[in-house]
Amino acid sequence: MLRHIILYGLYLRANWLSLMQYRLDFAVKNISGLTLNLVLVAGVGIIFSRVGEIGGWSFHQVLFIYALGMVCRAVWHLLWVDTLSIGLLVRRGGLDRLLVRPLNPLFQIMAGYLDDDDWGELLVGLVGLTVAGRELGLVEHGGQVLLLGLFVLSGALIYSAIHLAANTTAFWLVSARSLDLLAWELDNFSRYPLNIFGTGIRFLLTWVVPYGFAGFYPAMAVFGETRWALLGWATALVGLGAFALAYRFWLYGLASYQGTGT
Amino acid sequence: MPSCLIEAHDLTREFRVAETPEGFLGGLRGFLKPRYRLVQALAGASFRIDRGEAVGYIGLNGAGKSTTIKLLCGILAPTRGRVTVAGIDPHRRRLENAGRIGLVVGQRTQLWWDLPVRESFQLLRRVYRVPLAAYRANVALFHDLLDLGSIWNTPVRLLSLGQRMRADLAAVFLHDPPMVYLDEPTIGLDVLAKAAVRQFLKEINRTRGVTLLLATHDLRDLALTCPRVLMVHRGRILYDGGQEELLGRYGQEVQVVAELERQAPPFTLPGVSVLRQDAGRLEVVFNRRSVPVAAVLAAVTESCPVRDLSVREADLESIVQRLYGGDRR
Numbered sequence: 234m235l236r237h238i239i240l241y242g243l244y245l246r247a248n249w250l251s252l253m254q255y256r257l258d259f260a261v262k263n264i265s266g267l268t269l270n271l272v273l274v275a276g277v278g279i280i281f282s283r284v285g286e287i288g289g290w291s292f293h294q295v296l297f298i299y300a301l302g303m304v305c306r307a308v309w310h311l312l313w314v315d316t317l318s319i320g321l322l323v324r325r326g327g328l329d330r331l332l333v334r335p336l337n338p339l340f341q342i343m344a345g346y347l348d349d350d351d352w353g354e355l356l357v358g359l360v361g362l363t364v365a366g367r368e369l370g371l372v373e374h375g376g377q378v379l380l381l382g383l384f385v386l387s388g389a390l391i392y393s394a395i396h397l398a399a400n401t402t403a404f405w406l407v408s409a410r411s412l413d414l415l416a417w418e419l420d421n422f423s424r425y426p427l428n429i430f431g432t433g434i435r436f437l438l439t440w441v442v443p444y445g446f447a448g449f450y451p452a453m454a455v456f457g458e459t460r461w462a463l464l465g466w467a468t469a470l471v472g473l474g475a476f477a478l479a480y481r482f483w484l485y486g487l488a489s490y491q492g493t494g495t
Numbered sequence: 496m497p498s499c500l501i502e503a504h505d506l507t508r509e510f511r512v513a514e515t516p517e518g519f520l521g522g523l524r525g526f527l528k529p530r531y532r533l534v535q536a537l538a539g540a541s542f543r544i545d546r547g548e549a550v551g552y553i554g555l556n557g558a559g560k561s562t563t564i565k566l567l568c569g570i571l572a573p574t575r576g577r578v579t580v581a582g583i584d585p586h587r588r589r590l591e592n593a594g595r596i597g598l599v600v601g602q603r604t605q606l607w608w609d610l611p612v613r614e615s616f617q618l619l620r621r622v623y624r625v626p627l628a629a630y631r632a633n634v635a636l637f638h639d640l641l642d643l644g645s646i647w648n649t650p651v652r653l654l655s656l657g658q659r660m661r662a663d664l665a666a667v668f669l670h671d672p673p674m675v676y677l678d679e680p681t682i683g684l685d686v687l688a689k690a691a692v693r694q695f696l697k698e699i700n701r702t703r704g705v706t707l708l709l710a711t712h713d714l715r716d717l718a719l720t721c722p723r724v725l726m727v728h729r730g731r732i733l734y735d736g737g738q739e740e741l742l743g744r745y746g747q748e749v750q751v752v753a754e755l756e757r758q759a760p761p762f763t764l765p766g767v768s769v770l771r772q773d774a775g776r777l778e779v780v781f782n783r784r785s786v787p788v789a790a791v792l793a794a795v796t797e798s799c800p801v802r803d804l805s806v807r808e809a810d811l812e813s814i815v816q817r818l819y820g821g822d823r824r
């Protein structure tokens with residue numbers, strides 16, 4: 234365990250050094266990312282300038298849910314987005330290189346890349362979370378902040394689990410792109426209060442592709458909203474459970490890895 | 496310590512390849528009910544490799560070299576048969592095996608693309624748990640043997656193919672693996688870079704006793720490095736023996752092809768076999784040690800008017816043909 238923590242730190246450092254080889258790229262991508270995310274959040278504000286509430290939630294509550302969703306997604310995207318590239322590694326045989334090293338290949342995948350273009354989402358999400366949290370009195374003391382940190386990590390883990398599972402199908406399906414894309418598109422729903430959607434989508438986002446736990450449910454726990462608080466408190470468990478399941482599936486897929494010809 | 500390092504018995508690997516039917520409807524059918532074809536990449540290979548050996552693994556494209564190496568590295572599981580490397584099953588105990596081997600694949604790097612070479616080495620040191628003293632000694636040695644110093648601080652993406660191969664070679668030997676697999680390491684390199692690779696392999700095998708399995712379809716890779724040769728063809732081991740014997744017997748063969756102006760009387764010359772003769776063409780083969788090339792050329796041009804003449808040295812393809820077809824004359 235300690236070995237893996239140290240190695241994770243070393244990999245992060247290497248990834249950061251790699252990013253800094255392309256400083257200008259990095260700056261341009263993140264400025265445009267920042268702008269895009271600001272526009273998205275402004276969109277929430279614009280809706281609330283017309284209506285007083287959405288699904289029973291005030292502006293600051295919706296902003297809180299939205300921002301929590303952004304931070305969960307950004308942490309996944311920045312640290313572990315390569316769970317999304319596993320399909321490619323499988324189809325192109327890049328996995329071979331990872332399999333001949335004395336280190337868990339999934340660890341190598343998840344530690345091996347730091348994203349360059351999603352720092353804007355993280356920043357906007359954190360600011361949104363702070364602004365809304367203050368207004369709602371939800372980030373008053375260290376304990377609350379720590380709890381939010383735990384929820385964010387769990388949410389990022391859920392993202393990883395979903396993409397890991399979707400991409401693992403590449404071991405059997407030659408064209409698994411459709412599943413990856415579905416997983417990618419569905420996360421759009423995770424930032425909105427789930428109760429504004431119909432039962433079908435709610436069920437889907439809770440029990441099948443549990444993006445609901447990467448924003449909405451943990452926010453409910455923090456709000457003390459009795460209808461969903463129980464699910465909210467289970468967020469960390471769901472995160473670990475989902476990842477454990479996806480990991481089992483990945484191991485199962487790995488056993489039938491064929492590689493590519495020549 | 497037993498001297499046998501690798502033991503492969505009836506090693507077989509099949510691949511399932513999805514058939515893609517034509518057209519839209521076909522594509523739909525393929526998606527709903529995929530059909531598979533089995534490709535047998537390795538068909539019952541058995542061999543042993545002792546510690547400290549340097550073995551050349553030759554075969555044409557698609558013969559099964561890479562598949563064998565992937566099985567030995569534990570990347571793939573065999574469909575049938577078994578293999579042990581230093582007493583363990585490399586697929587079942589992949590992580591354990593991985594710490595004791597190295598794999599070089601031509602034109603694919605295992606280094607961090609955007610980082611200077613030295614950063615990759617420092618990471619690999621931690622991944623393979625190389626003690627600092629051993630690390631320093633090895634890096635110093637590779638500075639000598641591979642001129643690492645000139646590329647030590649250069650990002651990998653800026654290296655030429657030859658420089659990158661030097662860095663990759665050093666990286667793979669960094670943790671003193673007892674076994675190193677090389678899959679076409681010289682492919683695409685220029686003459687000088689090829690020579691550097693061969694020289695280094697010979698040196699490291701001699702001084703460190705590292706066991707090498709070198710897959711290639713370039714016979715020149717063998718000369719310096721590999722006293723023993725395994726030849727694979729269509730997934731089967733066709734030859735297992737000395738390099739001298741193989742090249743001495745078949746490597747000296749020369750083939751002469753003549754385009755003829757018109758029909759000529761049947762060609763004969765002691766020590767020369769006619770592979771084919773018809774109205775427009777004459778093909779003969781002979782051993783240059785027993786019959787001089789010049790004598791054959793003279794005899795051919797004398798026996799009939801020749802429009803064009805070409806001389807082909809033995810290469811892997813002709814050797815495979817001879818071994819596979821047997822001595823059909």
Ligand SMILES: Nc1ncnc2c1ncn2[C@@H]1O[C@H](COP(=O)(O)OP(=O)(O)O)[C@@H](O)[C@H]1O
Pocket residue numbers: 491492493494495510511512534535536554555556557558559560561562563
């Ligand atoms: N992952 C794979 N899927 C399907 N066919 C494969 C795969 N790997 C190898 N093959 C096939 O198996 C045969 C042997 O391939 P390979 O071992 O790569 O040959 P070599 O390395 O000697 O060129 C070839 O016909 C190749 O197309």
Ligand SMILES: [Mg+2]
Pocket residue numbers: 495557560561562678679
């Ligand atoms: Mg090959």
